[in-house]
Amino acid sequence: MSEIKAHPKNSKSTGLPRKRFYRARAHSNPLSDSHFPVPILPCQVNYSLHYPQFFPSSDQIDSSKKIEFADIGCGFGGLLISLSNLFPETLMIGMELRDKITEYVKERISALRVANSGHYQNISVTRTNSMKYIPNHFEKGQLSKMFFLFPDPHFKEKNHRRRVISTFLLDEYAYALRVGGIIYTITDVEELGEWMKACLESHPMFEALTGEELVEDPVVKLLGSATEEGQKVARNGGETFQAVYRRIMPSL
Template sequence: MALPQKKYYRQRAHSNPIADHCFEYPSHPDQYDWSNLYPILETDEAKEKKVEFLDVGCGYGGLLVTLSPMFPENLMLGLEIRVKVSDYVNDRIQALRSQHKDKYQNIAVLRTNAMKYLPNFFHKGQLQKLFFLYPDPHFKKAKHKWRIINKWLLAEYAYVLAEQGIVYTITDVKDLHEWMVTHFEEHPLFKRMTDEELKYDKIVDKLFDSTEEGQKVTRNNGDKFLAVFKRVPDEFMENNK
């Protein structure tokens, strides 16, 4: 099975996340059949596994493909709102699985709107890694509410992320970088990780050029702004146990 060609899957780069799209979603995470995305879940050895790495706005799936062999025991999922792009990622994964026996079984893509339906798919504290790589900057002030990082959505990200879980962000837009850093630092359940801490994280180096957008920024000699945050315990809950 040949790898798909992007030229057959092109569509507009921007999508209105506030608009009503036709999505199917469960009313509770337990109601979703993940074996449709990960056939390995039908085996006795893997049937209890759950998605732990989530790439929000995964684009053409570069990060998933890069991390899959690095973390073969972890299920990874890409979320993508655009129809043709999510179709491309799915076809790419199917082709890789057919070309490499027993590999790339731990990655999948789901077309949905992360701004609306995350709690429908994921339990509290389920995720270990959360990625926001080169998100749409929505430059106009009137569209800042469309940004994937905002003070309302951070509560949902904190809900689905396990304590000590990590959020990775990177962008080539300085204004958006500062926006994301400000919102994360103002939230009581996130703490920015230091450069010293990140030295030991083998994922960090892969964030710069694993995606198509990152490769485009490199070709254009653009800047890249990285910020990584850790999900910290809720002190209020700890003090009231």
């Protein structure tokens, strides 16, 4: 009877959702009008829904614990799952525009929570357009890390404004990040790698991490290996281009 009860889209052996039931287009237009619900204010983000073990009831909203890591365009959620064990007490959220992928990550996290009791309680996912709604999810200076791993390259010049890293959007990311917070970007497309680096380099509120700091940061190692997209690139022997920058106070 347990077979009937089990989620039909989940693997019988591991209990995890299977990707083939969550096929989605590789790209989604970030410019189009969104019709999914968006929290009006960061305080309306339902923490007890995302992190039931940390927030058992919904009236504990005034708790001081807040989301600190945001994985923008989290895809299938590989990074979140790796980070969950590395920072078990830090709340993190994946933000993904594609509805089906978000559903997959949701199922994946709840299956992992069932299979590993007490673990994976600090990660969650939300469907949103992070290019439009970052200030609706996070207060000023709330985040300490933001991840942009293998974003859509949007090669055509006409479509460059759809890129998730741009000088204008960095203003909003700098708003959500606290001083000292770190922004991680990686891509396998050289042109996009140069673009992201150039945007960050010229932005007055970000400075590059030194080589030493990069070696010491345990998260940097995960950039190329933790995500599904990164593993695919590694499998094919592709090159990756990363840019890791710190949010600083702008010099006046």
